[in-house]
Amino acid sequence: MTNDILVFAEQRNDKLHPAALQIVTPAKELAARTGGKVVACLIGGALNAAVEAIDKTGVGAIVTVSAPALANYSALRYRTALAAVIGKVQPRVVLLPATFMGRDLGPRVAAKVGAALATDVVALSINAEGTLDITRPVYNGKASCHVGFPKDRPAVASVRPNTFPAATGGGGATREALAYTPAPGDDRIDVKEVAKAGGEVKDVTEADIIVSGGRALKSEENFKIVYELAKELDAAVGASRAACDAGYQPHSRQVGLTGKTVTPRLYIACGISGAIQHLAGMRGSKVIVAINSDKEAPIFKLADYGIVGDLFKVLPAMTAEVRRLKG
Amino acid sequence: MKVLVVVRQVPDSTTNIKIQAGGQDIERAGVKMVVNPFDEFAIEQAVQLKEKRKDVASVTALIVGPATAAEALRIALAVGADDGIHLQDEAFDRLDELQTAALIATVVRGGGYDLILIGKQEIDLDSGQLGPALAELLDIPHVGTTVKLEFAADGKSFVARRRIEGAEEVVQVSLPALVTADKGLCEMRYPSLPNLMKAKKKPVKVFKAADVAGFAAAVANLGGVKMHAFQPPPERPPGKMIPGEPEPAAKELARLLREEAKVI
Ligand SMILES: Cc1cc2nc3c(=O)[nH]c(=O)nc-3n(C[C@H](O)[C@H](O)[C@H](O)COP(=O)(O)OP(=O)(O)OC[C@H]3O[C@@H](n4cnc5c(N)ncnc54)[C@H](O)[C@@H]3O)c2cc1C
Ligand SMILES: Cc1cc2nc3c(=O)[nH]c(=O)nc-3n(C[C@H](O)[C@H](O)[C@H](O)COP(=O)(O)OP(=O)(O)OC[C@H]3O[C@@H](n4cnc5c(N)ncnc54)[C@H](O)[C@@H]3O)c2cc1C
Numbered sequence: 001m002t003n004d005i006l007v008f009a010e011q012r013n014d015k016l017h018p019a020a021l022q023i024v025t026p027a028k029e030l031a032a033r034t035g036g037k038v039v040a041c042l043i044g045g046a047l048n049a050a051v052e053a054i055d056k057t058g059v060g061a062i063v064t065v066s067a068p069a070l071a072n073y074s075a076l077r078y079r080t081a082l083a084a085v086i087g088k089v090q091p092r093v094v095l096l097p098a099t100f101m102g103r104d105l106g107p108r109v110a111a112k113v114g115a116a117l118a119t120d121v122v123a124l125s126i127n128a129e130g131t132l133d134i135t136r137p138v139y140n141g142k143a144s145c146h147v148g149f150p151k152d153r154p155a156v157a158s159v160r161p162n163t164f165p166a167a168t169g170g171g172g173a174t175r176e177a178l179a180y181t182p183a184p185g186d187d188r189i190d191v192k193e194v195a196k197a198g199g200e201v202k203d204v205t206e207a208d209i210i211v212s213g214g215r216a217l218k219s220e221e222n223f224k225i226v227y228e229l230a231k232e233l234d235a236a237v238g239a240s241r242a243a244c245d246a247g248y249q250p251h252s253r254q255v256g257l258t259g260k261t262v263t264p265r266l267y268i269a270c271g272i273s274g275a276i277q278h279l280a281g282m283r284g285s286k287v288i289v290a291i292n293s294d295k296e297a298p299i300f301k302l303a304d305y306g307i308v309g310d311l312f313k314v315l316p317a318m319t320a321e322v323r324r325l326k327g
Numbered sequence: 328m329k330v331l332v333v334v335r336q337v338p339d340s341t342t343n344i345k346i347q348a349g350g351q352d353i354e355r356a357g358v359k360m361v362v363n364p365f366d367e368f369a370i371e372q373a374v375q376l377k378e379k380r381k382d383v384a385s386v387t388a389l390i391v392g393p394a395t396a397a398e399a400l401r402i403a404l405a406v407g408a409d410d411g412i413h414l415q416d417e418a419f420d421r422l423d424e425l426q427t428a429a430l431i432a433t434v435v436r437g438g439g440y441d442l443i444l445i446g447k448q449e450i451d452l453d454s455g456q457l458g459p460a461l462a463e464l465l466d467i468p469h470v471g472t473t474v475k476l477e478f479a480a481d482g483k484s485f486v487a488r489r490r491i492e493g494a495e496e497v498v499q500v501s502l503p504a505l506v507t508a509d510k511g512l513c514e515m516r517y518p519s520l521p522n523l524m525k526a527k528k529k530p531v532k533v534f535k536a537a538d539v540a541g542f543a544a545a546v547a548n549l550g551g552v553k554m555h556a557f558q559p560p561p562e563r564p565p566g567k568m569i570p571g572e573p574e575p576a577a578k579e580l581a582r583l584l585r586e587e588a589k590v591i
Contacts, residue, residue, distance in 0.1 A: 017492075073496070075459065076468055100491040104471040107456040110425060111463040114549045117425055119454035137560065138452050142344040143353060146556040153549070188468040188504070192486070193497040203493030209591070233591055251474075251511045252490065257340050257450055258364050258510045266590040277340050280450075283560070287588045289580065290566075303566040304588065305580055309573045317577035322591065325581055 001154060003036030006091035007059065008082060010101050011042055011050040012073070019097030023159045024057040024167035026124045027095050031060075033126035039063060039089050040173070043081045045071030051175070058170025063089065067180035072191035073101055079108045080183045086113050088178060091154060093132050095124075098158035099205070106158045115154040118147045120261075122163050122284075131155065140257055140280030160284070161205075162263040197252050201227065204255055207236030209266045212255055212282070215242035216271025216293070216311060223248055225315045226270060232322040238262065238282075240272045256281035270311045274299025291315070328482055328502070330386045331435060332373045332408060333445040333457065335363040336399040340450055346557045353557060362399045365446025367515035368508035372476060373444050374407030375513060382482045385409045389435070391419055391427055397531070404526035405518035411531035418536040424452070425550030428460035433545045434534060436465060443505040447472045458507035468504045474511040 005027045009020040027038045037060030042050055047066045054062060065081040082105065086094060094109075096102035098120040110117040122144070123135040132155040137144045149155040197203070204210050211233065213226040223237070230237045239249035241256055255262055257277035267285035272278060274290070274297055282288070283302060290303035291311050300306045307314055338344070338358045345354040362370070370388065377383040388403035389412040390396050400411045414430060422430060435443075443462070448455030455471075462469035474495065475488040484501045490509050518526075536542050567583070569576045584591045 074498075075462075075471065079463065100472060100489075103455055104459055107425065107428075107459040108463045108469070110456075111428060111460040111549060116423070116550050116552045117454075117456055117460075118552055119456060138554075138557075139338070139342075139344045139353065140340060140450060140453070141560055143346060143557050144560055145554045145558070148553045148555065150551040153551075185466070185468075188501050189470070190499040191496060192499055194491075195488075195495045195497060197490075197493060197495050205492045254510065266584065266588075280340070287584070287590050288563075288566075289584070300566065300568070302563060304563070305583060306566055306568045307573075307576045307580060308568065309576060313573035314577045314580075317574045318581055321578045321581040325585055325591075 001092050002090045003034035004089055004091045005031045005034065005036060005038050006086065006089050006094045007038060007040045008094065008096040008102065008105070009040045009042050009050065009054045010097050010099060011044050011047070014044065014046055014049045016050045016053050017097055017099055018166065019099055019159070019161040020054065021057055021166035022161065022164045023095045023097055024054070024059060025164040026159065028058065028167060030093055030124060030126055030132070034092055034130065036092065037061060039091065041065070041082065041085045043070055043078055055171055055173050057167035059173050061174045061176065063176050063178060065178045065180050069182065070180055072194065074186070074189045074191055075104055075108055076186045076189050077180070077182070078105050079112055080186055081180050082109045083112045084178060084181065086154065094154060094156040096156070096158045098160050102158045106156055110156045113154065115156045116149050117156040119158050120160050121157045122160050124157065124159070132157065137284070140276070141283045160263060162265070201230065202236035204236045204238045204253060204260050204262050208264055209233045209235035210238045210255070210262055210264045211235050211268045211270065212238035212240065212272060213243055213248070213270050214240040214272030215246065217243060217248055220248045225312065225319070229268070229315055229319045229322065232319055232326065240278050269299050270315060272299055273297050274302065328380070328383045328441045329439050330373045330376060330383060331438070331440040331443045332366070332369050332386060332388045332403060333431065333443065333461070334366045334370065334388050334390045334399050334403050335446070335449045336360045336390065336392055336396045337363045337449050337451040340364070346559065350557045351555055360395065360398070362402050363446050363449045365448060365450070365508055367446070368510065368512045369444035369446050370403045370406050370408065371513045371515040372508060376478070377407065380478065380482065387412060387440070389431065390414070391430065393420070400531060401523065401526045402518050404529045405522040406516060410529055413531055413533045414539070415533055416536040422546060423550045423552045424454055424456040425460050426546040428457050428464055429545040429549060430539065430542065431461055432464035433539055433541055441502045445505065445507055447507040447509045455507070458505060462505040465505070468500050469507065470498055470500055470504070471507045472509040473506050474509050476506060476512065
């Protein structure tokens with residue numbers, strides 16, 4: 001093992017996932033402790049803009065694996081490619097973003113190369129022994145724990161999006177291209193299509209701001225007032241399970257324990273009581289706003305700002321005010 | 328087609344989590360344990376396949392855990408699994424998730440399973456490593472966070488839709504394969520009391536560490552993370568309640584978000 005920190009810089013269609021820029025930030029801190037360098041790894045079809053973008057974050061080296069067969073994510077092909085890069089770089093630590101791709105790929109690659117793995121981490125450091133120590137939330141955010149790694153094998157960690165700021169400052173990283181050599185059976189997964197879901201409105205996992213509605217919205221039709229505020233804020237629309245189960249919103253918008261986990265800059269919960277399973281999905285948000293007619297609603301315990309009132313009156317007023325402020 | 332469902336038992340999501348003095352673990356006593364919700368989707372999918380397709384020979388449910396985990400296995404059997412495998416040994420309690428995958432791989436390798444179903448993650452540790460790692464160790468393809476599964480008529484492949492950020496990937500996969508279930512795949516039916524009684528009579532094989540040939544070697548060369556120093560989540564400072572009529576309150580909220588919190 002070298003002292004290098006390998007970063008899996010996730011991209012789709014030559015566009016980096018925002019979390020790829022973020023995980024370079026802890027990678028640089030770790031490299032400063034180990035005395036190694038940060039190596040970014042990009043896997044995909046044509047890779048140009050994504051490579052230039054990662055070079056602006058101050059990584060020391062960039063390794064690309066580019067091939068037509070890698071144009072879409074496939075757990076098998078990407079595993080083969082990333083394992084080859086790990087074999088070449090021999091990093092002490094590998095960081096991936098804890099996105100759908102990173103969480104899918106991390107365990108496969110860790111099992112393949114005989115590494116140890118922690119998922120969805122929020123803090124990382126190198127201890128006196130030179131191994132990785134991380135902190136991660138457990139029990140739906142009701143506790144957090146430290147995780148230590150064994151000394152004799154690479155440590156792999158997926159890092160929760162929006163935990164670190166995007167890294168900046170740099171350029172001129174050394175560049176190397178590795179060929180993709182398919183492993184037998186890599187073609188057992190065939191990606192047919194990547195179908196956009198949820199129409200034109202952003203997905204909750206992609207947004208800096210989320211406006212979420214609960215059972216209190218009472219109908220799909222009424223969700224219009226949530227969408228109107230979301231549009232003014234360039235936000236995604238989320239929903240509670242009660243709202244999804246009632247058919248007001250598709251399950252792809254559900255936030256919570258059995259929905260998506262989100263960590264936006266701003267989360268506005270409208271007519272959501274704050275059930276423990278909903279909190280599980282959004283308690284990592286930076287600023288939380290609650291609008292609820294019941295002053296005892298548990299969501300207020302978590303909220304940074306709260307309004308006790310009827311969302312059917314508060315939301316349109318808020319939309320108008322945001323429009324005025326931004327106008 | 329032989330189907331395997333991997334089931335995990337987790338604290339009920341409404342449990343109050345208390346951390347042991349010293350922070351080495353959470354308090355386990357008195358915690359209500361349930362079937363991991365994402366594994367429920369996997370169980371139901373397996374049972375529906377058996378009901379709908381003539382070529383499904385059997386559905387086996389597998390769990391790793393202490394004697395009390397038999398309760399979760401019994402629910403899977405009551406819902407419709409044919410038989411169970413219970414990997415139960417104190418040595419298994421010390422494994423991390425990758426090592427647990429290696430243990431399961433050692434037991435099921437050569438078992439002739441064509442399809443393995445498992446929830447996308449467990450709701451206690453939330454790590455979601457088991458499915459993809461198990462697929463890797465068995466050298467079979469996997470589809471993660473699956474919301475729809477459609478089998479080809481010949482039962483040799485399927486088309487799955489998997490959830491990703493703002494989109495769904497549509498993939499075709501040949502068997503044998505592993506699928507991790509996300510919300511939307513299906514909801515588990517309620518295990519009726521008569522079926523829970525009947526489930527007691529279904530065969531369950533118990534494996535101890537000594538029964539798993541190659542166990543020590545299988546877990547020696549991967550994983551091995553150690554969890555310690557459990558802490559309550561960081562406290563959030565008390566929030567600001569904005570009084571008044573809806574309209575002025577909404578205006579004040581927008582102002583605070585812009586000028587104080589600087590988030591819009
Ligand atoms: C295993 C499991 C997993 C789960 N997973 C999830 C999950 O992923 N996500 C999730 O959200 N839930 C999940 N739940 C469900 C969760 O327990 C709650 O039932 C759900 O979150 C409630 O949704 P809600 O807040 O919209 O509805 P309610 O709890 O009914 O709350 C509605 C709120 O709206 C307020 N209200 C009513 N009218 C108005 C008005 N005019 N103006 C303003 N406020 C108003 C009420 O005061 C109330 O607080 C899960 C449950 C279980 C058991
Ligand atoms: C902050 C907080 C902490 C909590 N802590 C605990 C705890 O420690 N222990 C504990 O046991 N519980 C706790 N709860 C309660 C728990 O979160 C859920 O209320 C409980 O799990 C119910 O989930 P469910 O899936 O059955 O309900 P849901 O998914 O909300 O509902 C199930 C079905 O009933 C319908 N339904 C439910 N409520 C209504 C309604 N008001 N009007 C119309 N239809 C309705 C839904 O549409 C759905 O079809 C807590 C709740 C909160 C808010």
